[in-house]
Amino acid sequence: MKVPLGTPTRRAIPFKDRGGLAAVVKELTEEIRELYQADTVPWVVGYSGGKDSTAALQLVWLALQDLPVDKRTKPVHVISTDTLVENPIVARWVTQSLVTMAKAAEEQQLPIQPHRLTPEVKDTFWVGLIGRGYPAPRPKFRWCTERLKIRPSNSFIRNVVREHGETILVLGIRKAESQARAKAMAKHEKRRVRDRLSPNANLPNSLVYSPIEDWSNDEVWTFLMQYPNPWGHENKDLLTMYQGASSDGECPLVVDDTTPSCGDSRFGCWTCTLVDKDKSMAAMIQNDEEKEWMLPLLELRNELDVRNEEGYRDDKHLRDWRKMNGTIQLFNDRIVHGPYTQQAREQWLRKLLNAQAWIRKNAPENVRDIELITMDELHEIRRIWVFEKHEIEDSLPRIYEEETGEKFPGEPLDEHLTLAGDEVEILREVCGDDELHFTTVRELLAVERRFRTMTRRAGLFEELEKTIRRGYYQDKDDAEAYALRIRKAQEVPELPLFEEKAADAPA
Numbered sequence: 001m002k003v004p005l006g007t008p009t010r011r012a013i014p015f016k017d018r019g020g021l022a023a024v025v026k027e028l029t030e031e032i033r034e035l036y037q038a039d040t041v042p043w044v045v046g047y048s049g050g051k052d053s054t055a056a057l058q059l060v061w062l063a064l065q066d067l068p069v070d071k072r073t074k075p076v077h078v079i080s081t082d083t084l085v086e087n088p089i090v091a092r093w094v095t096q097s098l099v100t101m102a103k104a105a106e107e108q109q110l111p112i113q114p115h116r117l118t119p120e121v122k123d124t125f126w127v128g129l130i131g132r133g134y135p136a137p138r139p140k141f142r143w144c145t146e147r148l149k150i151r152p153s154n155s156f157i158r159n160v161v162r163e164h165g166e167t168i169l170v171l172g173i174r175k176a177e178s179q180a181r182a183k184a185m186a187k188h189e190k191r192r193v194r195d196r197l198s199p200n201a202n203l204p205n206s207l208v209y210s211p212i213e214d215w216s217n218d219e220v221w222t223f224l225m226q227y228p229n230p231w232g233h234e235n236k237d238l239l240t241m242y243q244g245a246s247s248d249g250e251c252p253l254v255v256d257d258t259t260p261s262c263g264d265s266r267f268g269c270w271t272c273t274l275v276d277k278d279k280s281m282a283a284m285i286q287n288d289e290e291k292e293w294m295l296p297l298l299e300l301r302n303e304l305d306v307r308n309e310e311g312y313r314d315d316k317h318l319r320d321w322r323k324m325n326g327t328i329q330l331f332n333d334r335i336v337h338g339p340y341t342q343q344a345r346e347q348w349l350r351k352l353l354n355a356q357a358w359i360r361k362n363a364p365e366n367v368r369d370i371e372l373i374t375m376d377e378l379h380e381i382r383r384i385w386v387f388e389k390h391e392i393e394d395s396l397p398r399i400y401e402e403e404t405g406e407k408f409p410g411e412p413l414d415e416h417l418t419l420a421g422d423e424v425e426i427l428r429e430v431c432g433d434d435e436l437h438f439t440t441v442r443e444l445l446a447v448e449r450r451f452r453t454m455t456r457r458a459g460l461f462e463e464l465e466k467t468i469r470r471g472y473y474q475d476k477d478d479a480e481a482y483a484l485r486i487r488k489a490q491e492v493p494e495l496p497l498f499e500e501k502a503a504d505a506p507a
Helices: 020-036 051-065 088-107 124-131 145-163 179-189 217-226 236-244 278-289 291-304 343-362 373-389 394-405 421-433 436-450 460-470 476-490
Strands: 043-046 076-081 112-117 167-170 198-199 206-209
Touching: 020 217, 020 236, 043 051, 043 145, 051 076, 051 167, 051 217, 051 236, 076 145, 088 112, 088 236, 088 291, 112 145, 124 145, 124 343, 124 373, 124 460, 145 167, 198 236, 206 460, 217 236, 278 291, 291 343, 343 394, 373 394, 421 436, 436 460
Parallel strands: 043 076, 043 167, 076 112, 167 206
Antiparallel strands: 198 206
């Protein structure tokens, strides 16, 4: 029977076909206890602070509570990856939850050990974008996920495997999240080596256990509202946080690059440009006056998502027409642009520091200590600019002081620099408006300076040659024309077809 348009539909009653909530929870906690006691393999629970991972962890916690203390023999590591550019509201929620969790586990004599993971300084978002000049992430250049999420979590899991031989990874993934998720989970189900344990293709010697894989969205919330959080972090506050944002799902623990971007959800990175809009942060700001202090973050995120007048993503004017290694790459006879230019990177740093300074001055008292970029990241960006990109002006301390009003807490680099500040200005005057000429000479001087202190200067001429090749062109058009000539010269000429002719000579 067809339902007429506009007719309200009745939502399915949670757990109705499985005997009700209490029966499902009883069955799952018994299963968890059985799996836990079956071997000595340690567990790693992925926790993002969202509804699904909270439900999965809560089931594990409830199951272990009913075990005698002497049966709680192996550790359960709870890992939460903080990308350092998480939505600030959610980041604070998760951090406080981990603190509460550690205290409650100790009081209840549970072998649960929470861990807050962060990317290495060299892998952080701002070191990649402002330091190295990686353009804001795009679906076809998703450089952030691997560095910010996959590496920290996988590194921790590999260390557990290295120490114990194997591990069981408990995740709050559900088939109802998306068709892609359901398809992937169904594929792994066929290869299960034990009941409910699926192999992990990306992490050898680790099995995945997903206790709520068949739950619906409503069933997750029913469980969280009916069963109090066992470590004392109110689930009603979690519901309030969800209600203040969009209706999309949470950002899960990411252990591979098949996990979809979570920038459109409430638990994504506030810098995410993999989606058209950050609906979650916009909703939070719109729904709660106390969260209006996040407006500078939303504005900066939208500026990172550079668009042209037609609304298409286009940041070519902010990027070098050479690739990171100085080569020229063509696509459809047009240059493929590389990293952000020095000017663009300095401008992004100014905007970020300006946003941080404004929030610290105008936000509510409890968030005025916010750190949008850490001092370790600033030191690493400064190192990359001066020693890898040869930007010997050493402009970061000056930018920091101009935007924050505070002196940069870093040591002077004068003894490491090729030219002093006034000498750099003289060089710029000599080169005039020819920016390519200026950067090439600057890099040549920096290369020579680097090799000057070496006992053996092997490799000097090769580095000088690379620098000259980078600055070989007059401008972008000259580089494009040169690349086209080289490509044409390398093409194999088309040979004329061979035609057989009858021979006049006798056989």
